[in-house]
Amino acid sequence: MTHPTPKAFDFGGEQAPAAEPVQPPAAPRALDFGAAADAAPVDSGPPRALSFDDVAAVPSSGITAKAVPGALFDSEDHPAVRDALATARADYPTLFAHAEGRFAILFRRILPVKLALVTDWAEESLMEQAALLQPITELVLKFSGMGVPALLDAALESTRAPAGMFDKLFRRPLPPAHYKPLLTSSRAQLLQLMADSEVAMRNLEASAQNLGLHGAVLAVVAALAANSPDAALLDALTQRRTLIGQAVRQAELSILQMGQVRQQAAELIAQVSSFLTVTLPALEMAQAQGGK
Numbered sequence: 001m002t003h004p005t006p007k008a009f010d011f012g013g014e015q016a017p018a019a020e021p022v023q024p025p026a027a028p029r030a031l032d033f034g035a036a037a038d039a040a041p042v043d044s045g046p047p048r049a050l051s052f053d054d055v056a057a058v059p060s061s062g063i064t065a066k067a068v069p070g071a072l073f074d075s076e077d078h079p080a081v082r083d084a085l086a087t088a089r090a091d092y093p094t095l096f097a098h099a100e101g102r103f104a105i106l107f108r109r110i111l112p113v114k115l116a117l118v119t120d121w122a123e124e125s126l127m128e129q130a131a132l133l134q135p136i137t138e139l140v141l142k143f144s145g146m147g148v149p150a151l152l153d154a155a156l157e158s159t160r161a162p163a164g165m166f167d168k169l170f171r172r173p174l175p176p177a178h179y180k181p182l183l184t185s186s187r188a189q190l191l192q193l194m195a196d197s198e199v200a201m202r203n204l205e206a207s208a209q210n211l212g213l214h215g216a217v218l219a220v221v222a223a224l225a226a227n228s229p230d231a232a233l234l235d236a237l238t239q240r241r242t243l244i245g246q247a248v249r250q251a252e253l254s255i256l257q258m259g260q261v262r263q264q265a266a267e268l269i270a271q272v273s274s275f276l277t278v279t280l281p282a283l284e285m286a287q288a289q290g291g292k
Contacts (some may be wrong), residue, residue, distance in 0.1 A: 080111045080224065087220045099213055106217045113221050118236040122214035126247055129207040135200040136254045139193060143261050148186045148268045155179035155275055159283055176283050180276065187272045190265045197265075201258050208251035215244040 084107045089096045096103060110117050158176045222237040 078108075078111060080113075081107045083224060084111060084217075084220050087223060088216065091220065091223075092216050095213070095216060102213060103217065106214065107220075110217060110221060113225055113233065115230070115233050115236055118218070118221075118233065118240055121218060121240050122211060122244055125207065125211050125214060126244070129204070129211060129247055129251060132200070132204045132207050133250070133254055135196070136204060136258050139197050139200060140257060140261055143193060143265060146186060146189055148190065148272070151179065151182055151186060152268065152271055152275065155183060156279075159279060176280055180280060183272045183276055187269055187276070190269045190272070193265055194262060194269075197258055197262055201255055201262075204251055204255055208248050208255070211244055211248050211251070215241060215248065218244065 081104070085100075085104060088103050088107075089100075110121065154174075155176060158174055158179065218237060218241045222234070222241065225233065225237065228234060
């Protein structure tokens with residue numbers, strides 16, 4: 001008996017389902033999420049304002065949630081840091097009011113206190129200040145070597161008439177005009193010294209303030225560690241505080257000396273300007289009139 005050749009995907013004699021009548025597509029609706037939107041609304045009573053109490057719990061996926069990142073300085077809550085900040089606030093109220101954040105940073109750096117931290121404390125700042133002292137020293141030496149006071153005295157002396165017969169016969173002073181280019185150059189050098197010294201003093205003052213802050217931190221730490229049985233640590237604290245104190249004092253003396261030099265330079269600038277703009281033009285005018 002001959003069987004008919006099966007057609008592709010022929011699964012027997014099942015009849016094809018009757019085609020449903022084609023319906024026109026429903027008009028699109030805003031925020032249409034499919035058939036769920038067609039479900040009949042459930043009467044849940046009067047609406048409540050932004051209630052999140054009935055939200056179903058999301059099933060756990062087994063993955064541990066990431067921990068909330070901690071503070072930048074986890075040691076901020078260290079008891080020693082809290083005690084140090086309280087001591088600094090009480091012992092250095094003015095400094096603490098202007099540098100509370102820097103106090104906190106330094107205390108977190110040195111606490112818990114260790115011998116290695118103390119022996120190297122503020123070493124970079126000390127080296128920086130040593131370098132900043134050099135320009136101050138050079139400016140003081142430069143001012144002394146300029147010899148402006150003596151040059152100005154000689155210029156003023158050249159404007160005076162001979163006092164006696166001996167001076168008239170034997171003294172041959174240089175004319176006042178001879179000092180004009182010399183004093184003009186000296187005035188320019190003094191102005192440059194004023195500008196350079198201002199920058200040098202500002203940098204040195206900032207360095208001294210920074211060292212003073214490091215010294216105050218050591219003083220607070222030494223007070224907190226006063227009852228420590230570690231004699232080496234206590235000795236290191238004392239030595240480092242002494243070194244920082246000496247460096248601060250040296251900076252203060254250098255700043256004071258530079259301030260005195262700046263005051264002298266300002267006075268000389270005024271005197272040289274007076275000679276160049278008042279005295280010398282008046283002499284030249286008098287000489288011109290006398291020649292006529």
